[in-house]
Structures are given as C-alpha cells and as structure tokens.
Amino acid sequence: MFRQKTVADKVRENLLGIIVLLILALLPMRANDFLLDTLVRTYIFVILAVTLDFFSGTTGYLNLGHSFIFGLSAYLTGILYVYLKIPTEIAILGAGLLGTFGSLALLLPSLRVRGVYFAILSLLYPIIFIGIVTTQPFSLYLGGEGGLRIKQLFLDIARKLPPTERLAFLHNAYYYLSFILMVASFIVLYKLAYNEFGFKLRSIGQDEELSEAAGVNTTNMKIKGFLLSAVFASYAGALYAGMRPPITVDFVNTGSILLPTLTAMIVGGAGTIIGPAIAAFLLTLLYQYLWGLVGLWRTVAYMIILLAFVLIRPQGIFFDIYLRIRRLVDKVIG
Amino acid sequence: MIMLKVESVTKRFGGLVALRNVSMSVNKNEIFGIIGPNGSGKTTLFNVISGVLRPDEGKVIFEDKDITHMRPSDRVKLGIARTFQTIRVFPYMPVYWNVMVTASSVYSDSRIAKARVSWALTITGLLGEAGELAGKLTPYKLKMLEFARCLVANPKLIMLDEPFAGLSPEEIERLIGIILKLRENGLTFIIIEHKLKYLMRIADRIMALSLGEKMAEGKPDEVARHPKVIEAYIGVT
Numbered sequence: 001m002f003r004q005k006t007v008a009d010k011v012r013e014n015l016l017g018i019i020v021l022l023i024l025a026l027l028p029m030r031a032n033d034f035l036l037d038t039l040v041r042t043y044i045f046v047i048l049a050v051t052l053d054f055f056s057g058t059t060g061y062l063n064l065g066h067s068f069i070f071g072l073s074a075y076l077t078g079i080l081y082v083y084l085k086i087p088t089e090i091a092i093l094g095a096g097l098l099g100t101f102g103s104l105a106l107l108l109p110s111l112r113v114r115g116v117y118f119a120i121l122s123l124l125y126p127i128i129f130i131g132i133v134t135t136q137p138f139s140l141y142l143g144g145e146g147g148l149r150i151k152q153l154f155l156d157i158a159r160k161l162p163p164t165e166r167l168a169f170l171h172n173a174y175y176y177l178s179f180i181l182m183v184a185s186f187i188v189l190y191k192l193a194y195n196e197f198g199f200k201l202r203s204i205g206q207d208e209e210l211s212e213a214a215g216v217n218t219t220n221m222k223i224k225g226f227l228l229s230a231v232f233a234s235y236a237g238a239l240y241a242g243m244r245p246p247i248t249v250d251f252v253n254t255g256s257i258l259l260p261t262l263t264a265m266i267v268g269g270a271g272t273i274i275g276p277a278i279a280a281f282l283l284t285l286l287y288q289y290l291w292g293l294v295g296l297w298r299t300v301a302y303m304i305i306l307l308a309f310v311l312i313r314p315q316g317i318f319f320d321i322y323l324r325i326r327r328l329v330d331k332v333i334g
Numbered sequence: 335m336i337m338l339k340v341e342s343v344t345k346r347f348g349g350l351v352a353l354r355n356v357s358m359s360v361n362k363n364e365i366f367g368i369i370g371p372n373g374s375g376k377t378t379l380f381n382v383i384s385g386v387l388r389p390d391e392g393k394v395i396f397e398d399k400d401i402t403h404m405r406p407s408d409r410v411k412l413g414i415a416r417t418f419q420t421i422r423v424f425p426y427m428p429v430y431w432n433v434m435v436t437a438s439s440v441y442s443d444s445r446i447a448k449a450r451v452s453w454a455l456t457i458t459g460l461l462g463e464a465g466e467l468a469g470k471l472t473p474y475k476l477k478m479l480e481f482a483r484c485l486v487a488n489p490k491l492i493m494l495d496e497p498f499a500g501l502s503p504e505e506i507e508r509l510i511g512i513i514l515k516l517r518e519n520g521l522t523f524i525i526i527e528h529k530l531k532y533l534m535r536i537a538d539r540i541m542a543l544s545l546g547e548k549m550a551e552g553k554p555d556e557v558a559r560h561p562k563v564i565e566a567y568i569g570v571t
Contacts, residue, residue, distance in 0.1 A: 196438035196447075199431045206424040213384060213418075214483055215410035215439035 016329050024179060028172050036171045040243065042284040043182040047236040048257065049264040049280035050273055054189040055229035057271035058198060059222060060205035061114075064254070065106050065122035066233060066261060068129055071252030073099025073234040074241035075133070078148030088153050092238040099234035100227060107226045111219060114208070126252045133249055147246030153177075153239075174243045181239060185232035190273045192228065201225045202271065260284065267309040269316025279318040337362040337522050338383065338414075338491060343392030345378055345546075352378040353389070354546045360491070365513070365523045367537035367554070369530060371566055374543040376526045377419055380493055383524075384416045385409045396491070411440055415484035416493040419526075421476045423483075425469030429460055432468050432479055437486045454486040457512070474505045481512070492516075493524045498532055506532055534558065542566070 011018065028036060048070065056063045076095035080086045086094065110121045133142045142148060154173050158166040192198050200221050203211040212218045241247045250256060264283055269275030286305070290298040309317045338360040345353040353375045360366045368376050381387040383394055385406035394402045401409055424432050433454055437447035455461045458478040463471065468479055477497065484492050494513075498506045506529070513523060514536065527533040533540070534554040541551040542563045550560040557563055 196434065196444070199427060199435050200439065202427060202431075203424050203435045206426055207422060209386060210418070210422045210424070211435070212406045213386060213410070213416060215407050215436045215487055217405065217407045217439070 012333060015333065016326060021183060028175050033167070033171050036175045038285065038288045040174050040178045041288075042281055043178040044236050044240050045260055045264065045284045046182050046277050046280045047185045047232055048261040049268065049276040050186055050189055051229040051233040051236075052261050053265045053268070053270060053273055053276040054193060055201075055225050057265055057273070057276065058193060058201035058205055059225060061110075061222070062119040063106075063122045063226075063229075064119050064258060064262070065125035067252050067254055067257035068106055068122075068125040069099060069103040069230050069233045070237035070240075070257055071126065071129060071249070072102050073237035074247045074251040075142065075148065076102070077238045077241040078143070078150050078245075078247040081150040082148055088151050088155075088242045091150070092153070092235075092242045095238040095241075096231070096235035099237060100231040103226070103230040103234060104223075107223065107230075111222065123254070126254050126258070129252050130249045133252075143246065143248070145248070147248030149246045150241070152245055153242035177239060178236075178243070181232070181235060185236075186273070186277055189228065189232070193271075193273045197224075205271070260287070263306050267306060267317055269319030272316065272319040274322055275316050275319030278322055279316075282318070335362045336360070337364075337397060338524075339393075339395040340379070340383065341393040341395065343379070343382055343389040343394070345375075345382060345387060345389050351546050353382070355392075356543070356546070356548055357392075358541055358548070358551070360522060360524060361538075362490075362522055363517065363520060364538045365517060365525065365536050367533045367540040368524065368526045368543065369528070369533065369540060369557070369563075370543035370549075373545070374566075375546040376543055377495060378546075379543070380416060380495055380524075380526065384414060384493060407439065410436070410487050410489075413488070413490035414493070415487050415489035415491070417477075417480040417484060417495055417497065419495040419499075421473070421480060423468040423471075423476060423479050425467065427468055428465050429455070429468050429471070429479060430464040433482050433486050436483050440487045450486050450488065454482040457485060458482040473500050474502075477501065477509070481509075485516075489521065491522045491524065493526075495526045496528060497525060498527055498529045510536055530558070 027039070031039075048066065052063060052066045055061065073095045076098050077088070077091045080091035080094055081088055106122055106125050110118050113121060132138050134144055152170075154170060158169050161169055193201075200211070200216050203214065203216055204218050204221060208218055237251060241251065260283065261280065264280035265276045267283070268277070268279030283306075287298070287302050290301055294301045313320055336359050340356060340358045342355045342357050343353055344351065344355055356375070356379060368379065370376050378387065382389050385401070385404055388403065392402075393400055396409070396412060396414060399412070401412065404412075424435070427435075430451065433451050434447065437450050438444065441447040441450065452461070455464055458481050460475065460478055460482055463475065468476070471479060497509060501509065510532065517523065525533060525537065537554050539552060540554050540557040542549040542557055542560065544562070544566045549562045549566060550557050
C-alpha cells in the first residue's frame with residue numbers, strides 16, 4: 001500500500017496520456033496550417049474548460065463570469081502594449097499576473113452569496129466589462145468595437161526569417177506555446193483536484209457548512225481555488241490576445257467564450273477535470289469541422305449533438321468514455 | 335478543571351428566542367449530557383459552541399480562551415469536534431477522503447495526517463470501507479464515519495448530537511463502549527440525547543433545557559427527579 005512508485009509504474013499508469021501528448025507534440029510535422037490554427041483555439045478552450053471545472057466543478061460555485069477573467073487579461077495585454085509601450089511578449093507575462101489578481105474583483109463580492117445567487121452575480125461581470133469597454137469615454141482608449149491593436153506575438157523574430165518561413169514559424173510557435181500552457185494547466189489542476197486540496201474544494205461543493213465544521217477554512221479554500229483557476233485562464237487570455245489581435249469584446253463574450261466552456265464542463269463530467277478537457281478538445285474540433293459537413297447549419301447541428309450528449313448521460317458522457325478506454329488499456333497492458 | 339464555559343448566551347431568530355441567558359460549564363474528562371423537549375434549544379446551543387452560529391449575547395470560553403467569534407474551522411483545530419443531528423457526511427467522496435479532509439486541515443504534515451486517518455478508521459471499524467463512497471454506507475457505519483471525522487482531528491472535546499438515534503440496542507452498546515474507552519483516554523464529551531435510558535447511564539452531569547432556558551442541572555438522577563423536568567417531558571405535575 002505504501003510502496004514507493006517507480007518511474008516504470010508511473011509511465012504504465014499514465015500510458016494513455018503520454019501517447020496522446022506525444023502525438024499532439026509531434027503533430028506540427030505533418031499537419032496543415034488550418035489544423036494547427038484550429039488546435040491553438042482548441043487548446044485555449046481546453047484551458048478554459050479545465051480552469052472552470054477546477055473551481056466550479058468541485059465547489060459547485062458556478063462561475064458564469066469565466067470569460068471576464070479571460071477577457072480582462074487580454075485587455076490588460078493590450079493596455080500594457082499600447083500605453084506602457086511594453087513589447088507583446090513581456091506584456092503577456094505581466095497581464096496574466098495582473099489579470100489573476102484582477103479576477104478577485106469577481107470573487108470577493110460574491111463570497112457572501114451561495115448557489116444560484118453566485119452564478120447570477122458572476123454572470124454580470126462580462127456584461128459590465130463589455131459595457132465599459134464599448135462606452136465613451138473608455139471606448140476611446142480601449143479601441144471600442146474595433147478593438148485594441150497590438151503587435152502580434154513573435155512578429156519581430158519572424159521578420160528576421162526568410163519570407164517563406166515566416167508563417168510556418170508563427171504557426172509552430174503559437175501551436176507549441178498554447179500546447180505547453182494547456183499541458184501545464186491540465187497537469188497542475190488535475191493533480192490538485194485529486195489530492196487534499198481538491199477534496200477540500202469538493203467538500204465545500206457537497207456540504208459547505210459541514211466542510212467548515214470539519215475543519216476546512218472554506219473562505220480561504222474558495223479564494224485559493226479560484227486564484228488557481230484564474231491564473232491559467234488569465235494566461236490563456238493574455239496569450240490568445242498576443243496571438244490573435246486586435247483585442248475586441250469578443251474576448252469577453254459570454255456566448256462565444258463561456259458557452260463552449262460551460263457545455264464542455266457539463267458534458268465532460270463536472271469536477272473530473274479530465275472529462276471537461278477531453279470534451280473541450282473534441283467539441284471545439286467538431287464545431288470547426290461541422291462547417292465542412294453541414295455549412296450554415298453548423299450551430300444548429302452542434303447544439304443538437306450537445307443536447308443528445310446531455311440526455312444520454314447527464315453526469316457527463318466524456319468522463320464515462322474515458323474510464324472505459326482506460327479500463328481497456330489497463331487490461332491490455334496488465 | 336473547567337474545559338468549556340458558556341456564559342449567559344442568548345440567541346434570537348427574528349422574534350423567537352432560541353436560547354435565553356444560558357450558562358454552563360463542562361469539566362475536563364467529563365461526559366456532560368443535554369436533554370430537553372424538541373425546540374428547547376439544544377442544537378442551537380451546539381451550534382453556538384461549535385461556531386456555526388454566533389450568539390447575540392454572551393460568551394463561549396474554551397480552555398480560558400474566548401472563542402465566541404472564532405471560525406468553526408479554527409475551533410476544530412483548537413480541539414472541538416462535533417456531529418450533527420441528522421447524519422452529515424460528504425456522500426460523493428470516498429470514506430477515506432471524508433476523514434482526510436479534516437486530517438489534512440488540522441495537520442500540516444501529510445504523513446501524520448495519513449497515519450491519523452488510518453488510526454481513526456481502525457477504531458471505528460471502517461478500514462474495510464475506506465475506498466467506498468460515503469453515501470453507500472449503512473446508518474451505523476455513517477455514524478461511525480462522523481465519529482471518525484471527529485476523532486481524526488485529535489479533539490479534546492467531542493460534541494455528539496443524538497448519537498444513539500436510529501441505532502439498534504447492540505449498536506448503541508458498541509458506541510457506548512467506544513465513548514467510555516475514549517473518555518478513559520482523557521477525552522471530554524457533550525452529548526445531546528433523547529434516549530434518556532442510555533444517557534443517564536453514561537453521563538456524569540446533565541443539563542435540562544426547555545424553551546431556550548435552563549431548567550435543571552446536576553447528577554443524572556437528580557435531574558430525572560426534578561419536577562420541572564418531569565413536567566416538561568410528561569406534561570403533568
């Protein structure tokens with residue numbers, strides 16, 4: 001029971017994940033630019049799904065303002081670049097950190113309320129944010145509807161390369177950056193979600209009063225859990241802003257940012273981390289490729305598929321499928 | 335030596351006075367029983383002592399320290415553990431984690447926390463179910479799980495809210511055995527119980543509440559003979 005695990009044990013346990021990550025890491029050697037581009041977007045959504053799940057899936061505090069954290073850091077990147085003349089690469093690093101603490105603006109006032117009231121309160125944040133950004137006088141400084149223009153990430157390096165290699169360089173660089181951020185967020189949050197930290201968060205979700213009476217400082221845990229969720233979501237926003245300028249209100253949009261994230265969490269299996277990650281990955285790709293299959297009917301087809309998933313298995317179909325595959329793999333390798 | 339002191343506590347819910355000027359003190363290594371009809375304020379008193387509720391007036395003092403405004407989780411770390419009247423566990427978490435959540439909050443060293451969990455699960459006979467979801471346990475095992483959660487925090491004072499409710503006579507005897515054993519090892523208990531037959535047997539002192547006020551306090555047989563207690567329970571004098 002208390003035997004120390006060897007490296008071989010760990011590889012065997014995580015074989016499935018290692019294989020998947022290796023394939024994704026080697027993908028740029030064979031994939032076309034469109035796929036790489038799609039995957040960058042996909043990875044960002046995986047980060048959003050995993051971060052939302054880490055806080056909301058475990059504690060039961062449904063954060064409907066998740067896109068606020070993402071968009072806040074995106075705008076902070078733009079502000080650092082435009083007004084402080086900080087290069088995009090460094091602006092991203094600073095904005096991710098600032099955005100993490102800025103996101104406390106959402107959490108702290110909401111600590112006083114529970115359940116559906118927290119959800120409603122958090123939902124207001126992206127709306128307020130969009131209102132500020134698009135209304136004078138702030139719209140004059142924050143680019144209004146047209147957005148904040150910043151120099152694309154790594155553009156200076158790309159310009160030093162021969163013209164034929166520039167685009168490939170940027171595609172590969174963006175791919176690996178978002179890939180690394182995704183892997184890092186996933187591993188950190190997955191580990192935490194299944195150790196003492198994660199179970200304290202889960203205890204809050206199951207019975208907050210009991211959790212406190214059982215010795216968990218619930219306020220403290222909610223803040224820590226939220227900050228850990230926010231730091232990765234925030235860096236995802238800052239990075240995506242650097243890769244896809246200009247920075248517009250699309251970064252904060254509840255419909256285009258929160259909705260895919262939230263549905264990934266639900267059909268993935270809330271609180272499982274890996275389920276929402278798989279769901280976000282497959283659903284974002286599905287949405288992209290549905291265009292080729294059904295054209296203008298894409299959104300309708302996508303929503304019907306989601307509905308079917310929820311109806312078939314309300315607790316999350318992707319975590320179930322993952323468990324089955326895992327059991328199969330475990331059987332094969334003994 | 336006095337371990338816990340409640341000093342003229344009053345708690346109101348809107349117009350209803352749930353506790354009116356209630357004082358009590360519990361000695362170290364004592365089993366202190368609280369009885370009273372439904373709605374007499376027993377559970378409210380527990381909530382005030384464990385910190386779930388803050389009193390409107392009065393003080394709670396634990397080992398000479400004023401804890402009236404302390405968070406419940408900090409009181410657990412000081413050594414006050416409790417169970418609830420209706421069984422409360424984290425149903426979708428394994429038994430092990432139900433207990434580990436408390437252990438890892440109390441001990442910063444995870445090796446000590448793990449050792450404490452194994453110990454608490456052994457004493458309560460739950461080691462075999464450690465990996466099962468708490469929601470799937472039988473009522474007796476659920477009570478044991480609550481008990482394990484209390485014990486794992488290395489408490490000085492354990493407060494049990496109707497521990498014998500819903501248990502068979504044999505199960506009650508087993509639980510009494512554990513309680514007496516732990517008391518021998520230096521623990522202090524406050525027990526709310528309606529099954530007076532059992533409480534009278536193990537309690538050193540008993541306090542009777544009625545409508546939020548203290549009616550009587552003393553040795554079990556003195557309280558049982560107290561005319562006000564008989565009136566409150568049976569309704570005649």
